[in-house]
Amino acid sequence: MSANARVLVAHPGRQHSARLAWALDRVGMLAEYWVGVPLRGFLARPEPGLDLARERVVGVPWAPGLRKAFERLAPAHLGPWGDFLSSRLFDRWAARRLRSTRADLVVGYEVGCARLFEAAKAKGCRTLLDAAAVCEFDPARVWRPRQSPRLARRVAAVKRAELAAADHVFTASEMARESYVRAGFPSGRVVSVTLGADLGRFRPPEGRPTGPVRFLFVGSTVERKGIRELVSSMAQLVERGSKARLRVVGAILDAGAELARAGAPGVEFTGPMRGADLVAAYQAADLLVLPSWEDSFGLVVAEALACGTPVIVTDRVGAADHVQEGVTGWILPAGDAAALADRLSWCDANPERIRAMRPACAESASTLSWAAYEERVVAAVRGVMGDPSR
Known part of the structure; x- marks a missing residue:
């Protein structure tokens, strides 16, 4: 042929x-x-x-x-x-x-x-x-x-x-x-x-984030994306006095709708974002967290890395192939809520170390255009x- x-x-x-x-x-x-x-x-x-x-x-x-x-x-x-x-x-x-x-x-x-x-x-x-x-x-x-x-x-x-x-x-x-x-x-x-990802749109900001650590989740808030485990881990951080915050960007469905109604300490559910607003959300975040039980790829990982934002993913996220442990992010076992809580806690205690990872993240995205x-x-x-x- x-x-x-x-x-x-x-x-x-x-x-x-x-x-x-x-x-x-x-x-x-x-x-x-x-x-x-x-x-x-x-x-x-x-x-x-x-x-x-x-x-x-x-x-x-x-x-x-x-x-x-x-x-x-x-x-x-x-x-x-x-x-x-x-x-x-x-x-x-x-x-x-x-x-x-x-x-x-x-x-x-x-x-x-x-x-x-x-x-x-x-x-x-x-x-x-x-x-x-x-x-x-x-x-x-x-x-x-x-x-x-x-x-x-x-x-x-x-x-x-x-x-x-x-x-x-x-x-x-x-x-x-x-x-x-x-x-x-x-x-x-x-x-x-x-x-x-569109590397012309998703790119690093001029400076680095400052202040308390800001976590970001992007995607529909369905069970498969691990939103329950993520919100639970954030609740543990807040209960210990952390000032870290989690922004959830995406359609508020399924488990996310239930969690939003119940009230989640330290968590802001914004609904979907597009265009410049979405890019700004990636740029302002210290870490993207995608604790999915299953994700064939996870396009948000490529977008976050392109913005210089480190990522936390599970071993059931296809884009984990493009995450270098401790350099551009971390890979956790899917469904391991304790491991997720521990990693969020470590990141909360080490903001300068995760912010120093941003150049490596942006560089790693060069093959993901x-x-x-x-x-x-x-x-x-x-x-x-x-x-x-x-």
Whole structure:
């Protein structure tokens, strides 16, 4: 298959698919990009540097509309069904559209490409699952999401079908790659492609933070992100008289909503931040803390390092591969609340030592740019196209 073959990218939401589409478009390999966001809004407010040709972008506005309808009208426990049904409808739409679309390789995303891959196989196209999460079927997986048994069965069935139809899998980290290998997917057909950050936006501030230590958490406040363990550790610090503070930036959901209602000493829940406000939050923090039970990569780690902010992560965060112990941050066992509390306490007692780590953090982020990701992912796609195995 030619290295200049045409690649279709189809995502029911967006995630990092826009970056993949942009990278492929730059080298003349993108056939079309189908994305489950409103077309007008996506093109009017593209991610920085992403200027895809309008004729190659197909927006599907009803996909996010269905998700929002569930969020606003359905009981909270039915919210995950909105995501699932939206992705399944996108998949059906994409499979039908593929019949009249020329492509040599079809890139799909979890829960949104089972029928698309089936249609691709019927046309003789290769299939690539660009997996944003660890493998659902990893026998060593510790974290299991809380969802209704019926929804869990439906999700698992779709993911099994997608994996069975995938010729290749891309993951965001080596940790995620290993989860697919343990689940039985052939090792030679799983490739780790590290994500990146916008180093033009996320960069170190002019000076260093001063005063009491400021911890930062960025992300949705769901159980999987370890927010309970983090807030509990902060409570212990405050009870001992510490003036350290934790800022929680992101959608206040699930465990975070419960903790915010109950009142968390030393913790400020700000809600989501974007643009310059988010950059300023990273720059003002002494440490980013991401104590996830499971995170395929953890883009916030790359963003924090780019701002010169050290990080505390767990060994179940894919971006831990880019953390140098004691130099740019620390890696703790996932779920070890005592280890997390001890590390926060040490950092609180040694503010100058953690602030001295900032130059090393900024330097370490040089390989985590989106430009570097684009080079890696294009090379990986070309490698897939040159692989004769099906």
